[in-house]
Amino acid sequence: MTVWRFDAIGTGWEIEGALTDDDRDAVQAEIARFDREWSRFRDDSAVTRLGREGGRMLSADAAPMLDAFRALSAATGGAVNPLVAQSLEALGYDASYSLVPGEPVAAPSDWMTRVTWADGAVTASVPSLLDIGALGKGRLVDLVVARLRDVPGDLVVDAGGDIRVRGGAVRIGLEHPYDPSAAIGVVTLEDAALCASAINRRAWGDGLHHVLDARSGDPVRTWAATWAIAPDAMTADAVATALFFDGGPALAERWGVEWVRMSTDGRAESSPGCTAELFFARPRAHHRAEE
Structure with missing residues (x-):
């Protein structure tokens, strides 16, 4: 199998398989779409806007990921929480990678009250920056594999x-x-x-x-x-x-x-x-x- 190596979303990728140029274009488009919606390190992403303004964000990934976060939160007694972004920022792991730590800050424990979701959308009643790093x-x-199903x-x-x-x-x-x-x-x-x-x-x-x-x-x-x-x-x-x-x-x-x-x-x-x-x-x- 041939190996295609490239960088995206802050990490190195390797895909082994009989890919065509069209397959590679489809993968790049899927990654770009996901990054535009979910990267908290981009000022122009949909999730960053949700963190600044609240409101509604359209994404087919919202329900699958937040359903899983609900199960993770319940299983770990709240240790896993998609609003941990503000905790990471407090320690310096922010959008600008300042890496200048302050005092630890707990994530809001009422995240399922602040954030609601259904198929195709997530809604934040107040500005709420989501961090999906847990999954x-x-x-x-999985989305890339689905794109390469043929x-x-x-x-x-x-x-x-x-x-x-x-x-x-x-x-x-x-x-x-x-x-x-x-x-x-x-x-x-x-x-x-x-x-x-x-x-x-x-x-x-x-x-x-x-x-x-x-x-x-x-x-x-x-x-x-x-x-x-x-x-x-x-x-x-x-x-x-x-x-x-x-x-x-x-x-x-x-x-x-x-x-x-x-x-x-x-x-x-x-x-x-x-x-x-x-x-x-x-x-x-x-x-x-x-x-």
Whole structure:
């Protein structure tokens, strides 16, 4: 398969498959459309306008993503919240990438009162800046795969480590969060998605990074990296975020997602049915989903 490499939405992409020029144009158009609607780093995006003015924003992605955020918020006791943008900005991870930290700020816990959604639109009763980082890249990977549905043969879409495979098995290393040249294990994907999150990505200052507990605005400290395997990338991305918090493993079990996570002190654990091959012994986590 040929490999197409390019940069978009602040990360490197690799797409392996028999793509035509028309396929590449379709992918670029889909990414550009998603970025215009959902990037909080663009002054001209629809989501930035929602943050400045409130009101209504049209997007076919609103209901799928915010439905998933509702489940994430419930599972993690409010630790995951799409209004965490103001918490990230308080620590310096703002649209201008100032990276000048102030005091932590909790995200509004009443986000489901401030923000409502239905098919094709989201409405903010007051100015509300949404940050979809918990699952947005996975959603975009799924949209790109859908755009390439007519491409013959196997297909691999990799957006900065959020990967979806259509067709034959692909072995993928699980990057060590403290040593990008090493892996803690490997996983084999076939017609599935693998998404990862780690505190070494988008990190700045003294212990500051992009994975925050929305209830306090503080960066997480217990888990260093997570990986989740699901049929689609948005689900895998969402669970990879949830796994930084209590309630994440139970949500993964309810959604049928397998996972691995590594703590900041070097321990690793995985879901009971996870087929990932880790390079050192680790306990299996046992969680029963709530009824």
